[in-house]
Amino acid sequence: IGKAVVVTFDDIDKSLPENAYPIMKKLDLPFTQFIITGKVGQTIDGSQMSTWKEIKKMNENPLVTSGLHTNNSHYQVNFEPILSTNISKKVVQKDYQKSQKTF
Secondary structure (H helix, E strand, O other): OOOOOOOEEEEOEOHHHHHHHHHHHHOOOOEEEEEOHHHOOOEEOOEEEOOHHHHHHHHOOOOEEEEEOOOOOOOEEOOEEHHHOOOOHHHHHHHHHHHHHHO
């Protein structure tokens, strides 16, 4: 059995479409991008997130798969990711459903 590598990019800031994507495309390497749908085009934690236009352009390439992080649950409370706290299952489901609808 051969060895395999899975390449993923989290959150999708501008560094993916501007830097990594052109290299991945040139090398014909597949990857998955995980999107925070409620933060597309915004600045979070000092990083400029990619726009929908950039995400859609990358997604047109059959080498690119898109996955969803959350819509609006990508933050921390007391230095803990909100999704690792006692947040209710209903709140998480509602947020994920919103991310699906937005995408």
